[in-house]
Amino acid sequence: MAAGAEHSAVRDAVIDAFARRHRLHPLEALPWLIAVAAYFALPGYLSLGAQILATILFVLSADLVLGYAGIVTLGHAAFFGTGAYVAGILAANGWGEPISGLIAAALIAGLVGFLSGLIILRTTGLALLMQTLVVATTLYEAANKAGRWTGGDDGLQGMQVWPIFGLFRFDMFGRVAYAYCLIVLFLGWLVARRIVHSPFGRALIGARENTARMHAIGAPVARRRLVIYTIAAALAGASGALIAQTTSFVGLTSLSLERSGNALIMLIIGGVGRLYGAFIGVPVFMIAQDRFSSIDPVYWYFWLGLLMIAVVVFARGGLLGLIERLRP
Amino acid sequence: MTALALETRGLCKSFGALTVASEIDFRLQRGARHALIGPNGAGKTSFVNLVTGALRASGGTIHLDGADITDLAQAARVKRGLARTFQINALFRRLCVLENVVLAIAEREGVAGGLLRPAGRHRAIIEEAYGLLETLGIADQALLPVNGLAYGRQRLVEIAIALGLAPKVLLLDEPAAGVPSGESGIIVSVIERLPADIALLIIEHDMDLVFRLARTITVLVQGRVLVEGTPEAIAADPRVREVYLGERAPR
Numbered sequence: 371m372a373a374g375a376e377h378s379a380v381r382d383a384v385i386d387a388f389a390r391r392h393r394l395h396p397l398e399a400l401p402w403l404i405a406v407a408a409y410f411a412l413p414g415y416l417s418l419g420a421q422i423l424a425t426i427l428f429v430l431s432a433d434l435v436l437g438y439a440g441i442v443t444l445g446h447a448a449f450f451g452t453g454a455y456v457a458g459i460l461a462a463n464g465w466g467e468p469i470s471g472l473i474a475a476a477l478i479a480g481l482v483g484f485l486s487g488l489i490i491l492r493t494t495g496l497a498l499l500m501q502t503l504v505v506a507t508t509l510y511e512a513a514n515k516a517g518r519w520t521g522g523d524d525g526l527q528g529m530q531v532w533p534i535f536g537l538f539r540f541d542m543f544g545r546v547a548y549a550y551c552l553i554v555l556f557l558g559w560l561v562a563r564r565i566v567h568s569p570f571g572r573a574l575i576g577a578r579e580n581t582a583r584m585h586a587i588g589a590p591v592a593r594r595r596l597v598i599y600t601i602a603a604a605l606a607g608a609s610g611a612l613i614a615q616t617t618s619f620v621g622l623t624s625l626s627l628e629r630s631g632n633a634l635i636m637l638i639i640g641g642v643g644r645l646y647g648a649f650i651g652v653p654v655f656m657i658a659q660d661r662f663s664s665i666d667p668v669y670w671y672f673w674l675g676l677l678m679i680a681v682v683v684f685a686r687g688g689l690l691g692l693i694e695r696l697r698p
Numbered sequence: 699m700t701a702l703a704l705e706t707r708g709l710c711k712s713f714g715a716l717t718v719a720s721e722i723d724f725r726l727q728r729g730a731r732h733a734l735i736g737p738n739g740a741g742k743t744s745f746v747n748l749v750t751g752a753l754r755a756s757g758g759t760i761h762l763d764g765a766d767i768t769d770l771a772q773a774a775r776v777k778r779g780l781a782r783t784f785q786i787n788a789l790f791r792r793l794c795v796l797e798n799v800v801l802a803i804a805e806r807e808g809v810a811g812g813l814l815r816p817a818g819r820h821r822a823i824i825e826e827a828y829g830l831l832e833t834l835g836i837a838d839q840a841l842l843p844v845n846g847l848a849y850g851r852q853r854l855v856e857i858a859i860a861l862g863l864a865p866k867v868l869l870l871d872e873p874a875a876g877v878p879s880g881e882s883g884i885i886v887s888v889i890e891r892l893p894a895d896i897a898l899l900i901i902e903h904d905m906d907l908v909f910r911l912a913r914t915i916t917v918l919v920q921g922r923v924l925v926e927g928t929p930e931a932i933a934a935d936p937r938v939r940e941v942y943l944g945e946r947a948p949r
Contacts, residue, residue: 388800
């Protein structure tokens with residue numbers, strides 16, 4: 371009897387410990403506390419802060435694709451840029467309502483993700499990598515040619531973004547922009563976190579770890595990859611819309627390889643496949659970029675490169691990986 | 699209702715000039731303990747890949763429980779009760795042992811596509827997975843990442859994932875491959891204790907294991923069935939000695 375009770379206690383303890391992994395951890399409140407504190411503590415940096423928050427959403431969406439689904443992409447900017455242009459073109463043509471612009475941007479970017487994913491996700495590895503690049507480059511050239519709508523090389527000018535709910539006008543200090551980006555990022559994080567901790571998210575990780583075995587246990591791997599690719603594209607589109615609306619400008623760089631590549635660099639600095647890599651990598655990268663470029667306007671990219679090398683050599687798994695290893 | 703769990707009729711597969719399966723007629727009875735043996739390159743693993751749908755047959759048909767599954771995708775065959783293990787471990791290496799099995803049960807239960815309910819709330823699935831680990835004697839390492847386990851125990855996880863699918867037909871592709879001989883007894887005893895209603899097809903090189911487990915043996919040579927029979931008949935068959943046992947290095 372006693373042995374039986376002990377056995378079931380062990381069993382319950384193990385099952386509880388396993389189930390608890392998906393529960394909200396107190397540390398997960400930390401990014402939000404810091405973001406709110408920064409609003410009050412650093413009033414001079416809110417415009418940069420808003421850019422950082424919007425970029426976190428972009429890199430978080432890249433983490434869903436790369437880190438969780440294992441889809442290596444060099445074209446994630448395709449969806450960011452699509453969202454930015456949708457929100458921008460709406461605002462430049464008489465519809466400056468930001469929330470509906472944001473939703474439209476997310477939906478259309480999601481549609482682009484779905485349609486391109488339908489074709490390119492049939493491949494894997496290097497072929498897939500090249501096709502993600504092709505999708506982004508094609509959209510880049512399309513935006514370049516469609517100058518009547520996008521402003522081409524000069525960028526999209528003349529956006530008129532209305533106040534949020536007709537009440538909160540975007541101000542020159544970036545206060546409204548910061549709060550707007552923070553709230554949208556929070557909602558995007560809720561979606562991402564829910565996905566990652568759902569059976570769907572765990573099955574995605576399974577397919578990343580061993581695709582052949584996932585097929586062998588009867589999983590519709592291709593369909594699930596398409597679903598996550600579409601969701602991530604929509605989140606990236608929302609991120610692009612945020613940056614378009616808060617800066618009142620959209621340039622071709624929003625669709626560029628550089629933006630796709632920077633997202634990967636930021637994600638690798640923070641840590642891939644850990645959900646919070648974006649929350650660390652993006653601020654580190656963008657603050658370093660801001661500092662380096664003011665200290666050394668000519669060679670700042672060199673210093674950024676050095677930072678990247680340091681992370682890859684000394685902190686495999688990114689800064690989050692480093693923290694995990696240092697923890698007892 | 700047929701008495702056969704699995705059947706192939708005239709199954710063929712070739713890659714260009716290389717034929718890996720040639721007119722294979724194979725029958726697996728319900729609750730069978732059936733071994734498929736043959737020298738290296740005989741086409742044993744290709745046969746498993748054809749039956750599970752990882753490879754498409756060039757000709758012939760495959761029947762599971764009397765139904766033609768030749769044109770079904772791999773996932774659909776799994777849903778009908780066909781599971782396999784791999785000759786070389788195919789595990790979710792960085793996930794813990796328990797989650798390896800949870801993933802399989804979640805697919806079987808059809809909840810693995812769910813986005814709304816957190817994974818930790820599917821308690822019945824986690825409990826079932828844990829129970830399976832207990833049966834196989836690996837519950838004490840349930841929360842460790844699979845790649846931290848000894849190889850012999852990883853082979854048990856390999857079997858546990860397949861059992862999580864509650865299969866009617868289980869194809870074990872060299873279950874003891876790579877396991878030190880001192881530990882292969884654990885794997886044999888696990889296989890011996892599997893539920894009697896699962897039809898087992900064991901592909902194996904290890905003759906001790908085959909003769910301990912199998913009640914029927916099929917010998918495959920160069921993609922063809924050479925002979926089929928009881929272990930005693932196979933052991934006594936001169937053709938088998940010639941092509942198979944005769945090739946063994948003298949001890």
